[in-house]
Amino acid sequence: MSTGAAVILTIASLVPLSIGTVSLAFGAQKGYIGIRYLTGTHPDTTPAPESPDSVSSGHTAVTGTVSPGPNETVTAPLSGTDAVAYRLRIEQRVDSGSWMTVAEYDESVPFSLEGSVDRLLVEPSETSPTIEVTRTDTVGPDDSLPADVRTRFEESERIDLTASPDVLASRSDEHRRYREAVLEPDETAYVYGNCVETTDDSAAHTGRARIDGADSSTFRFGTQRAIEEATDHALSGPVMTVALFVQGGVAVLFGLFFLGAGAFVLSDAIEFATAWIWTWGWVVP
Known part of the structure; x- marks a missing residue:
């Protein structure tokens, strides 16, 4: 009975352990993409074009x-x-x-x-x-x-x-x-x-x-429309980074929960298996 329970619990632990591992990998991927967004975009605070009466230094x-x-x-x-x-x-x-x-x-x-x-x-x-x-x-x-x-x-x-x-x-x-x-x-x-x-x-x-x-x-030149579009894209970088970090964080918490559940079930399986081994005298106290 103990052997069967140990096998069943071991198999059952694979499900949450697998889900937890995949969730952690997904969270890590989101975090990596978020870092790429953060380092790959540079918000520009260049002021809007003006038409001054004279160009100042x-x-x-x-x-x-x-x-x-x-x-x-x-x-x-x-x-x-x-x-x-x-x-x-x-x-x-x-x-x-x-x-x-x-x-x-x-x-x-x-x-x-x-x-x-x-x-x-x-x-x-x-x-x-x-x-x-x-x-x-x-x-x-x-x-x-x-x-x-x-x-x-x-x-x-x-x-x-x-x-x-x-x-x-x-x-x-x-x-x-x-x-x-x-x-x-x-x-x-x-x-x-x-x-x-x-x-x-x-x-x-x-x-x-x-x-x-x-x-x-700081130096930029080009057409106003293209620069405005590029600036909007750059400014969206931090927002996207936060969104990706939140997604990654939720996935990591989800993964840790399932890893914990899987580890708990696996510990029960190990306990049953150990008890069975001790019962049959395979391990000398």
Whole structure:
């Protein structure tokens, strides 16, 4: 009787122990994702764009019309558009049906920003632009990029086809998606950074003020709509983190409860088995 009870209790303990283990793993996963959200998003407290009567020194937000700077423009590799900044993302379809980023490139040159009163020079440095996608091309596994696009890819200083040959659609067995965003002359742009007055001859024709990304503790530039969307996404990070931590915490408590129940049942099984062994004299006191 004791042997049968021990076996039954041992089997019965496996159910809560399994549920508890799965719950703990689920809770740990939620916590890990929550940490990723917390470390991967950085809320931006950049003030809303303003239209001041004059651009003052210090960190400031400015909106205005884009015009080419001293280095003129760059050529966006996908569309061939003359732009002051572009961003290119290359994605590949995976088995789940979603798109995985395989490469990202961006490039920008100094440009002029003409506001309501002042005209200033913006030097983006190595900061990536925050702009909306303006063109998306999807290429099948048996297709190649158009000849003109391929030529621009090969001539681009930012895209190294030798180091990253998988950038070309013809090198992949899956669908590829090329998403490009450009900031062109005559568009309205938003810039936030450290504004300083300058008498440098190189900047004389662009106005008396300059915003340099390298000299700014916080620097952003792009289109206002894209920056607002990016900021909203960043601000949702802490909220999502809290939600994930709560889910993970509930799962962990749930798991600990079932692990405790399973351990209690298993201890009874061990007690029955020990009593049976002692009864039959397998263990000498």
